[in-house]
Amino acid sequence: MQVPSSSASDAGTDADIAIIGAGVVGVACALMLSRQGWRVLVLDREAPGMGASWGNAGHMATEQVFPIADASILKRLPGMLMDPMGPLRLDWRYFPKALPWLSRLLWNLRKNPWQNTVAGIRALNQASLSAWQELLASIGHSHLLKKEGSLLVHERSDTRHDLDVLRARMLEQQVSVERWQGDAIRHTAPQLSERIKGGLFFPETAHVVNPWQVVNAMVDAARHNGVQFTTSEVLTGQVDDQGVCLQTSESGQIRARKVLVACGAHSAPLTTALAGIRVPLDTERGYHLMLPGEQHRLPIAVTSLERRFIMTPMDEGLRLAGTVEFAGLKQPPNMQRAWQLHRLSQGLFKTDLDASSATVWMGFRPSLPDSLPIIDSVKNGKVLLAFGHHHLGLTQAAVTAEIITHLATYGDSPAASSLPDLQPYKASRFS
Template identity: 50%
Template sequence: MSDTDQLEDIVIIGGGIIGVTAAYELSCAGRRVLLMDKEYPGAGASQGNAGHLATEQIFPVADASILWQVPKLLLDPLGPLAIDWRYAHRITPWLFRMLLNMRPAQQRRTMEGLAQLSGNSLAAWEDLLGRSGGQDLIRSRESLTVFERPATQRKLQRAMKQMQACDIPVTAIDGDEARERVPALGHSVLGALHFTATGHVADPLMLLEHIWVAAREQGARFVQAEAGDLTVSADTVRVETDKGPYRASQLLLACGAHSRNLVRQASGVNPPLDTERGYHLMLPAESDRLPMAIASAERRFIMTPMQGGLRLAGTVEFAGLERPANWRRAWVLRTHANQLLARDLDDDQAEPWMGFRPTLPDCLPVIDRIGANGRLLLAFGHHHLGLTQAAFTARIVRDLAEGGPPPVSIEPYRLSRFGRPKG
């Protein structure tokens, strides 16, 4: 038996925010955790997210009206939702499945599933950071979603009623009150929805690194290795890697946009996982411009104040994992921001970024325990809500790993909605 082929307690594949928060919770529960990733923890999409704890986002990414927008999506590479024409043939079946999920019954199921996760997310983060000594990593507990068109106001009023029905604290304010709360906003802003149970983090990578340090203090270990073939048996899970084989009593797959092949190998189910390519533009000279996160209802992006500056993030691009980044999508965020603000932003030393957000056509993640004797745990597909839902997802995973009842029903998140797992 090789040195790497010793029996581990639980191996987590994926060093992003989902995998790292799960590593912390499992370590606190007394489990011996080995975290595995081909890069260091936080090197992927988790370092570049918007930093917003988006507990208000209970709606799917798109609705059935997207069907009529497909020609525009193919022709406008800088729009809030874009499809690279070279990827259109690959994404079409996925879009069709997404449209099927826009039927009223399915949409209600999605909203209920998102509300269940997001509604518990802020409290879960406050608990996790309270235990690990990172309370100051969450900043303002409020945010605004602003609008610029009267027609948008009517849509937001309907959305607000749905949010209130899901117990989301939200009120409507006019443009003057929005500018009283955030003086940097310009007069193009007609009004806003004001949320008081959201928030943002000082820096997403700093947050992840803090949690990983806390997990290591509880005994978690890390190996930089790329996972290959998986074999799940009644006794163990075996992982072939470029550093040799690893065996574990349990395995958690939490590798985001790269989860699909490993899930298919281990479960026999081929989840329809694709990737939203998310962009941000970091402005180091603008750390004091905004007191809270500001989202735009029409422009589909968000401005988040962070320790290292102002982060402009958002938009959705479908172009797969292989195409090079379209950096114009990052820079157009500056144009959008300037049109919302009273004074143009200082873009000195601005840095663009692009990362892959794992998304499933019903906009719900997979959180499950499957396989022989429940040895395989799954937590992937959180699309643009990975940061928001990570702490509560980790709590669910901890309970599933321990064989106890999770804090909420996992029925909306089971892998079986895409096919029957083997074992």
């Protein structure tokens, strides 16, 4: 094990490991590392759990084992550029900058890279739910996770074939999936309309009742273990013989033996500064619409095949989410995309959803062109990387934390049998 003695670790450093990013991935890593004896400092320009971790759909999407795009994206490209309200949107002003990333995405749609991506996503997803159950149980917050499955529903007769094809593909990838008729779906979710002809039920999925509470429950447990949380932006950093030196906006210079970059869509510049690695990281801008008057409309998460969005029941209401927009980190949000989610919901229920007092949100999902995250240890173990989970950040956070804890503690020695093969997630795949 690489955990130092307390006297050695305290000498000349502010922490054994400085974690950049207080989202769900960074906080889960902080908690697990602290349990192994590491002295951990978490730095973020925002309070823990904000950003994409605050606004995600809350769906533990273990069934989603396929990349974010397939070959049909070529046919959809004109619509992506022209329709500002489409489910997959590419801002034409951002298109020139996004072109290299999109080219890499298309290159990864070849048979072998695509199969490698599916295998990599599946390996993480298969370990994700049990990792979350164990983590939340260990801090006394199992009630925040509801393992009751989820539904993908369809309305039109002509989309039944698409649904059957998807089911066959999922079964090939060992995804647990059941074909349900409309009556069975309405028995589970009685307020759905008669338009629902059928769908797929995924018994090995779950949802959280409040993503922000999930993060903050882990923060409380981590603080109990001695983890420090500081609101400060890490501007840059460098690796030297003693470890890592970080320059921050509020805390000045921070020294640590190791650093973990886990700041989502903002991770690329720090990865270059600390590790000398350029990664093709972009962002899927996601929107949600929160309906506080609809706490009891659905018992489980429901996704519409035709309308391409998800509805997740939470303690504070019903969250509608799922649109994707490529427009970078600097363009202002187009909140009409969030309100579009309410229009998309019309007709799915026997009575329309109540949008009074609704709130809107936009956040940045960190995305790599092969749809796999980077989970790695570089620079002789001084720099750890955990980002690029695109829309599976919540799903894969707990198992990512297990992997990072292994890498920090044991280095490149073989992972435990409960962990996936780490090769697909290495940063070197982009070199």
